Amino acid sequence: NAGVMQNPRHLVRRRGQEARLRCSPVKGHSHVYWYRQLPEEGLKFMVYLQKENIIDESGMPKERFSAEFPKEGPSILRIQQVVRGDSAAYFCASSPTARADTQYFGPGTRLTVL
Amino acid sequence: SQQGEEDPQALSIQEGENATMNCSYKTSINNLQWYRQNSGRGLVHLILIRSNEREKHSGRLRVTLDTSKKSSSLLITASRAADTASYFCATVPTGANSKLTFGKGITLSVRP
Numbered sequence: 001n002a003g004v005m006q007n008p009r010h011l012v013r014r015r016g017q018e019a020r021l022r023c024s025p026v027k028g029h030s031h032v033y034w035y036r037q038l039p040e041e042g043l044k045f046m047v048y049l050q051k052e053n054i055i056d057e058s059g060m061p062k063e064r065f066s067a068e069f070p071k072e073g074p075s076i077l078r079i080q081q082v083v084r085g086d087s088a089a090y091f092c093a094s095s096p097t098a099r100a101d102t103q104y105f106g107p108g109t110r111l112t113v114l
Numbered sequence: 115s116q117q118g119e120e121d122p123q124a125l126s127i128q129e130g131e132n133a134t135m136n137c138s139y140k141t142s143i144n145n146l147q148w149y150r151q152n153s154g155r156g157l158v159h160l161i162l163i164r165s166n167e168r169e170k171h172s173g174r175l176r177v178t179l180d181t182s183k184k185s186s187s188l189l190i191t192a193s194r195a196a197d198t199a200s201y202f203c204a205t206v207p208t209g210a211n212s213k214l215t216f217g218k219g220i221t222l223s224v225r226p
Contacts, residue, residue: 033213042202042216043157056213091156099212101145107156 002027004094004106012112013082021077021109025094032075033103034067037089049075050098082113119217120203126223133190135220137203138183144206146179147214148188151200160201161188165208195226 005024013019025032030051035043048056049069060067064082069075079086089110093103120137127133139146145164149157163170163179163186170177176189190197200221204214 031212035214035216040218042218043204043214045213045215048213059213093157093214095212101162102147102159103212103214104159105149105157110154 004092004104006090006092006106006109008109009107010110010112012114014114015083016081019079019082019086019111019113021079021090021092021111023075023077023092023094023106025075025092026096026104029094029096029104031095031098031100032069033093033095034075034077035091035093037091037108039088043091046077055098079111082111084113087111087113120201120220122220123218124221124223126225127193129193129195129224129226131193133193133197133222133224135188135190135201135222137186137188137217139186139203139205139215140184141205142181142208144208146177146186147204147206148175148177148186149202149204149216151202151219153199157202190222193222193224195224198222198224 007022032049034046037043045059047060047067052071064080066078089108091108093105095103145162147162148160151157161172161175161177163177174191179186200219202216202219204216
């Protein structure tokens, strides 16, 4: 029983490059959430997706950030033209239903922008 | 602004002592959850308490919820060095989808 998998675990990018973060939810889970954790901070909600649909993107920055959860394959969080302020840990969580009590978190991707 | 605000921000205790952590929130909620995060790792779900519940136990964990004061507490009894971690409360607001709103967390250090 694999839990939520995220890769890469660590990602280093230079300013202006693109970062692609992948999340494979728990098998059978069709709801995915992305959160960002800045140093010494709690997690901040970014986006909630169901297969092929963005349900809530109220926490996503207006520019450079996008997310998808295709019918097949992992969910992708994409950050274009990264800046130093994007350096953070990005966590993905999944749940089996829309109003499930518990979200299962992945180990996170730590993005460092040089 | 933060929905969940924990206090204290940091707590250092001796092994065997009890640790009490508090969380306050602003809006009405469906449920409140506590998570643990070991340094550099992902989050582990500890316990969930629903808005119509007042107290819940799970092993050495005891969580209370006071919806009139919009506050919750997490008690870890007989602490162990392995309990050293950051602890976060997270809420699901009433009527919202399941997105969680986290506080900044409490850093707990348990000295052996």
